Amino acid sequence: MARIAILKFPGTNCDEDVHNVLKNVIGIESEIVWYKDFSLRNWDAVIIPGGFSYGDWLRAGAIAANTQAIEELRNAVDEGVPVLGICNGFQILVEANLLPGALLPNENSRFVCRWVRTCVKNPKGPWLSLVSDGQVLDMPVAHAEGRYYIDEETYKSVASSSPIIRYCPGFNPNGSLYDVAGIATEDGLILGLMPHPERASEDVLAPKGFRAGGRAIFESIAYSLKRGW
Amino acid sequence: MPLTSDEVSEIRKILGREPTAEELAMFEAQWSEHCSYKSSRILLKLLPTEGKHVLVGPGKDAPAVKVFSNWVVVFKIESHNHPSAVDPYNGAATGIGGIVRDILTLGAKPVALLDMLYMGNPRNSHANWLIRGIVKGISDYGNRIGVPTVAGDTFFDEAFNTQPLVNVACVGIAKTGDIVLDSPKPGDVIAIIGNSTGRDGLLGSSFASKPLSDDVDKDIGAVQVGDALTEKLLIDSIQVLVKKKLVKYVKDLGGGGLTTAISETAADHGLGVVIHLEKLHIREKLTPLELLVSESQERMLIVVDPSKINEVEEVLTKFDLAYSFIGYFTDDGVIRVYFNRIKVAEVPAKELAKPRPIRRASTPPQEALKGLKPVFALPPEPDYRKAILSIVSSPNVASKRWIYEQYDYEVGIRTVVKPGYGDAAVLRLLDGSKRGIAVKGDANPRYTALDPFNGAANSVGECFRNLVAVGSKPIAIVDELNAGNPEKPEHFWYFEMMLKGVAWMAEELKLPVVGGKVSFYNEDHMGKQIKPTATIVGVGKIENIDNAMTMGFKESGSAIAIVGVTYPELGGSEYLYRLFGVEEGEIPKPRPVSEIRNARFILKAISLGFVNAVHDVSIGGASIAVAEMAITGKLGFEIDVSKIYARGIQRIDEVLFSETQARYVVEVKRDRIEDFKKLANKLGVRVSIVGNVIDKPSVVIWNGSRVVASFDLNELAYEYENELEKDLESGA
Numbered sequence: 028m029a030r031i032a033i034l035k036f037p038g039t040n041c042d043e044d045v046h047n048v049l050k051n052v053i054g055i056e057s058e059i060v061w062y063k064d065f066s067l068r069n070w071d072a073v074i075i076p077g078g079f080s081y082g083d084w085l086r087a088g089a090i091a092a093n094t095q096a097i098e099e100l101r102n103a104v105d106e107g108v109p110v111l112g113i114c115n116g117f118q119i120l121v122e123a124n125l126l127p128g129a130l131l132p133n134e135n136s137r138f139v140c141r142w143v144r145t146c147v148k149n150p151k152g153p154w155l156s157l158v159s160d161g162q163v164l165d166m167p168v169a170h171a172e173g174r175y176y177i178d179e180e181t182y183k184s185v186a187s188s189s190p191i192i193r194y195c196p197g198f199n200p201n202g203s204l205y206d207v208a209g210i211a212t213e214d215g216l217i218l219g220l221m222p223h224p225e226r227a228s229e230d231v232l233a234p235k236g237f238r239a240g241g242r243a244i245f246e247s248i249a250y251s252l253k254r255g256w
Numbered sequence: 257m258p259l260t261s262d263e264v265s266e267i268r269k270i271l272g273r274e275p276t277a278e279e280l281a282m283f284e285a286q287w288s289e290h291c292s293y294k295s296s297r298i299l300l301k302l303l304p305t306e307g308k309h310v311l312v313g314p315g316k317d318a319p320a321v322k323v324f325s326n327w328v329v330v331f332k333i334e335s336h337n338h339p340s341a342v343d344p345y346n347g348a349a350t351g352i353g354g355i356v357r358d359i360l361t362l363g364a365k366p367v368a369l370l371d372m373l374y375m376g377n378p379r380n381s382h383a384n385w386l387i388r389g390i391v392k393g394i395s396d397y398g399n400r401i402g403v404p405t406v407a408g409d410t411f412f413d414e415a416f417n418t419q420p421l422v423n424v425a426c427v428g429i430a431k432t433g434d435i436v437l438d439s440p441k442p443g444d445v446i447a448i449i450g451n452s453t454g455r456d457g458l459l460g461s462s463f464a465s466k467p468l469s470d471d472v473d474k475d476i477g478a479v480q481v482g483d484a485l486t487e488k489l490l491i492d493s494i495q496v497l498v499k500k501k502l503v504k505y506v507k508d509l510g511g512g513g514l515t516t517a518i519s520e521t522a523a524d525h526g527l528g529v530v531i532h533l534e535k536l537h538i539r540e541k542l543t544p545l546e547l548l549v550s551e552s553q554e555r556m557l558i559v560v561d562p563s564k565i566n567e568v569e570e571v572l573t574k575f576d577l578a579y580s581f582i583g584y585f586t587d588d589g590v591i592r593v594y595f596n597r598i599k600v601a602e603v604p605a606k607e608l609a610k611p612r613p614i615r616r617a618s619t620p621p622q623e624a625l626k627g628l629k630p631v632f633a634l635p636p637e638p639d640y641r642k643a644i645l646s647i648v649s650s651p652n653v654a655s656k657r658w659i660y661e662q663y664d665y666e667v668g669i670r671t672v673v674k675p676g677y678g679d680a681a682v683l684r685l686l687d688g689s690k691r692g693i694a695v696k697g698d699a700n701p702r703y704t705a706l707d708p709f710n711g712a713a714n715s716v717g718e719c720f721r722n723l724v725a726v727g728s729k730p731i732a733i734v735d736e737l738n739a740g741n742p743e744k745p746e747h748f749w750y751f752e753m754m755l756k757g758v759a760w761m762a763e764e765l766k767l768p769v770v771g772g773k774v775s776f777y778n779e780d781h782m783g784k785q786i787k788p789t790a791t792i793v794g795v796g797k798i799e800n801i802d803n804a805m806t807m808g809f810k811e812s813g814s815a816i817a818i819v820g821v822t823y824p825e826l827g828g829s830e831y832l833y834r835l836f837g838v839e840e841g842e843i844p845k846p847r848p849v850s851e852i853r854n855a856r857f858i859l860k861a862i863s864l865g866f867v868n869a870v871h872d873v874s875i876g877g878a879s880i881a882v883a884e885m886a887i888t889g890k891l892g893f894e895i896d897v898s899k900i901y902a903r904g905i906q907r908i909d910e911v912l913f914s915e916t917q918a919r920y921v922v923e924v925k926r927d928r929i930e931d932f933k934k935l936a937n938k939l940g941v942r943v944s945i946v947g948n949v950i951d952k953p954s955v956v957i958w959n960g961s962r963v964v965a966s967f968d969l970n971e972l973a974y975e976y977e978n979e980l981e982k983d984l985e986s987g988a
Binding site: 037038040041043044047048051061063077078079081082083084137138139140141167169171223225226229231232234235 | 392395396399400401402483484485488489574575576660661662663664665666667668669671672674677684686688801802806808810889
C-alpha cells in the first residue's frame with residue numbers, strides 16, 4: 028500500500044485538511060510527519076501543505092526551506108519520489124530552488140481568499156496523470172504572497188516543456204506573471220501551486236458557479252502510485 | 257481604573273495589615289471592571305442561562321453546549337475596543353489570540369472565528385486608518401493560526417471614529433468525552449506554557465476599565481503584541497495534551513495575566529497556591545510586580561498531575577513550545593507568591609478573585625427621548641430609484657468582500673456556506689455524517705443607541721433569524737455588551753436596558769445566554785459615550801448540510817415571497833439615515849411570537865424542499881433584501897409591492913424600507929407555490945407572493961400598474977459590490 032508523507036512545520040495549518048481528503052475522499056494512506064521526524068524512509072510521495080511556516084518571518088517559506096527536512100526531501104527527489112507543494116508548500120519549494128521563479132507579495136498587498144478558475148497546460152507526471160491538456164480546475168486561493176515572478180528567458184524554456192497551471196482570464200487574484208498559478212519540473216515530479224486542491228475535492232465545498240477541481244490532483248497521485256510510479 | 261480609597265481599606269481589612277505593592281497590583285488587576293464584572297454582576301443574573309443543551313454555563317473561561325449526541329460546541333465572545341483604538345493592528349490581533357485561548361481551556365478544537373466590527377466613517381482619515389489596521393490585524397493573526405474567519409457583522413458610524421468596537425468570537429468543537437472538566441487537587445503542578453513573559457500589556461485589564469486618555473499615545477504601553485506562530489503551537493500542543501489526557505485543567509492568561517489565572521483557578525476550586533515567580537520563563541528582566549500583572553500574549557496555565565510531568569515536557573518540547581513549572585496547589589485557600597525565596601504576596605484566593613459587586617445608579621438621559629416617539633413627519637418621498645441605489649451602496653449594506661476576502665474562511669475544509677453567500681456561515685462537523693452548525697453575530701448600534709431595550713432584543717431576534725435562514729435550529733447565544741462609563745448613571749442606564757432587552761428576548765425565544773462579556777468605558781476623551789451596542793453571537797444545529805440554504809436566487813420562473821407582516825417602522829432605519837440624515841424615532845418592535853412562528857415555518861419549508869433561497873429582512877428593509885438576493889444569484893426579478901401584506905402603511909417607502917422584524921424573503925420553487933401557501937396557512941404565517949425571478953439581468957419594482965423603480969441588475973450589482981471598497985480606498 029502506497030504511503031504519502033504530509034510534511035508539517037511549525038505554523039503549517041492545512042496538514043489535517045490534506046490528510047482528511049486523502050483518507051476519506053481518495054482512500055489512500057498518509058501520515059502527518061513533524062519536520063523533526065521527517066526522513067527519507069519509505070514514503071512513496073510527499074505533500075507540503077499550506078500554512079504559515081515559522082509565521083512567514085523573513086519571506087514566506089524561506090526558513091522552512093533551510094531545514095534538515097528539506098535536505099532530506101532533496102534526497103527523496105533524487106530517488107524519484109513525487110513532491111507536491113500547496114500554497115506555503117509551493118513557497119517553500121521555490122525558496123529551496125526545487126522549482127523555478129519566486130512568489131512575491133500580492134499586487135494589492137492584501138491577503139486574498141477567493142475561488143478561482145485555473146487551466147492546466149501540458150499536464151504530465153504523477154500529480155497530473157489524470158488531467159487532460161486544457162482542463163479547467165476550480166479551486167480557492169488564500170495567500171498574501173502568491174504573485175508568481177519569473178524572468179522571461181527562464182519562463183520561455185519552462186513554458187515549452189513543463190506542466191503549468193494558469194489562472195483563467197479574469198481570475199488572476201494576485202498579479203502573477205503569465206497568470207501562473209502553479210508550475211512543475213519538466214517531468215512533473217515536483218508540482219507547486221498556490222490554489223488549494225484539498226479545499227476543492229468535494230462538491231459540497233464548491234460555492235455556486237464553481238466545481239470541485241482539486242480532486243483530480245489527488246486522484247492522479249493515487250492512480251500513479253497504484254500503477255507503480 | 258486605580259483602586260478607590262474604599263477598595264484599599266477593604267483590602268486592608270481582608271489582609272489585616274498594610275498590603276505590599278505586589279498585593280495592591282494583584283488587587284488592581286483582579287478587581288478591575290474587565291476581570292471582576294463588579295458593576296454588572298448583579299444585573300447579569302437576569303439572563304436566562306439554562307436549557308437542555310447547556311453543558312457549561314457562564315462563569316468559566318468558555319461555555320459549552322451539547323449540540324449533537326456526541327458533539328459539544330464551545331463558543332465565546334470578547335471585545336478588544338480600547339487596545340484597538342490605540343493600536344488597531346495589534347489590538348485586533350490580540351483580541352483573536354485571547355478568544356481562541358478561551359476555547360482551548362475546555363480542550364475544544366477551534367473551528368471558526370467571527371468578527372463583529374463597529375467602526376467609524378470609512379471616509380474619515382483617522383477612522384479609515386483604524387479600519388484598515390483592525391482588518392489587517394485580524395487577517396494576519398487569524399489566518400496564521402489556521403482557524404477560518406467565517407462570519408461577522410459590521411456597522412459604520414461617525415460615533416466610532418476614534419473608539420471602534422472590536423468584538424471577536426471563536427467557536428470550537430469537541431467530542432463529549434474529550435472536554436476538559438477535571439478539577440485541580442492539592443499537590444497538582446502549575447505550568448505556564450507558551451510565550452515568555454515581558455513588559456507588554458502591563459495592567460491592560462485595568463487600562464480597559466477606564467476611559468481612553470486625552471493623548472492616546474500615553475496608553476500604548478498597555479497594548480499587547482501578538483505572536484500568531486506561538487498561538488498556533490499552543491493550539492496544536494493542547495490538542496495533543498488533551499487527547500493523551502495529560503492535563504487536568506487549562507486556563508488562559510488573559511486580562512490580569514498570571515494574577516487572574518491563578519486567583520480564579522484557586523478560588524473556583526477552594527484551593528490555595530504556592531508560586532515561585534523566578535521560575536517563570538521571561539523575555540526581559542522584570543520585577544515581581546510586573547511578573548504578576550504582565551499581559552504578554554500566547555501564554556496559558558495548565559495543571560498537571562505530578563506523575564505526568566515528563567510526558568507533558570515531551571509534548572511541549574516536540575512543538576518547540578517554551579514552558580516553566582512555577583508552583584503547585586495547596587488546600588488552605590491562600591495564594592503565596594515568592595520571588596527568589598522572599599515572600600512578596602500572601603492573599604486569600606476567594607477574596608482576591610471577587611470584589612463586592614457594586615450597585616450602580618441608572619438614570620435615562622434626555623437623549624433617550626429621541627427613540628421614544630414615532631417619526632411623525634416623514635420627509636417628502638424621494639426618487640425611489642435613487643433611494644435604492646443609495647441604500648445598496650451604503651457601507652452598512654454594501655458587500656463586505658473587501659473585508660472578508662482578507663480572511664482565510666476556507667481553512668479546515670468545513671465551510672459549506674461561505675461569506676457573501678448566506679445569512680450565516682455553515683460549517684460541517686467533518687465526522688463522516690452530514691451534520692453541521694451555523695454561526696452568526698449581529699448588532700445594530702443605531703437601534704441600541706435610540707432604544708437600548710428593544711434594540712438589544714432586536715439583536716437577539718436578528719441573530720435568531722439569520723441562523724434560521726440558512727436552515728439551522730438556533731441552540732444558544734453569547735452576548736457582548738459595550739457601554740460607556742458605569743459610574744455615570746446616564747451611561748449605566750443604557751447598559752441596564754440592553755441587558756434587560758437581551759434577557760427578555762432570549763427568554764421568549766428560548767435561547768439560553770450561555771456566556772458573554774461586558775465592556776464599559778467606551779467613551780471618547782471628552783466623556784461622550786460611543787453608541788452603546790449589544791452584540792449577539794449564536795449557534796444553530798443543522799442535521800443535513802446538503803439542505804443548508806443560501807440567499808442568492810437560483811432559478812428564473814420561481815416565485816418571490818415575503819414571509820411576515822410589514823408595519824410602517826422606519827424609525828432608526830438605514831433609509832432615513834442614508835437619505836435624510838435622520839436618526840430618530842421608534843425602532844421596529846421585537847415580536848418574539850412572530851419570530852418563533854415564522855422561523856418554524858421557514859425551517860419546515862426548507863426541510864420539505866419548497867424553497868431555493870432564503871434571506872432575512874434586516875437593515876434596508878424588504879426591497880434591499882430582494883435586491884441582495886438578485887445580486888448574489890446574478891438573476892433579475894420583478895415584484896409588485898402592493899401585494900406585500902402590510903398594516904398601517906401610508907406610503908410606498910414604508911413598504912420598501914421598513915425594517916419590521918421577524919420577516920424573510922424566500923425564493924419558492926415554481927411547482928411548490930401551492931404547497932408553500934398551504935403550509936403557511938396551516939402554521940398561521942402570513943406570506944405574500946410578490947413576484948418572480950427572471951432570466952434577464954433587470955429589476956422592476958411595481959406598485960400595482962405603476963413602476964416605482966427599475967434597474968439594470970449590473971448597475972445595482974456594481975454599486976453593491978464596489979462602494980465600500982471605494983470608500984475604504986478613498987479615505988486612505
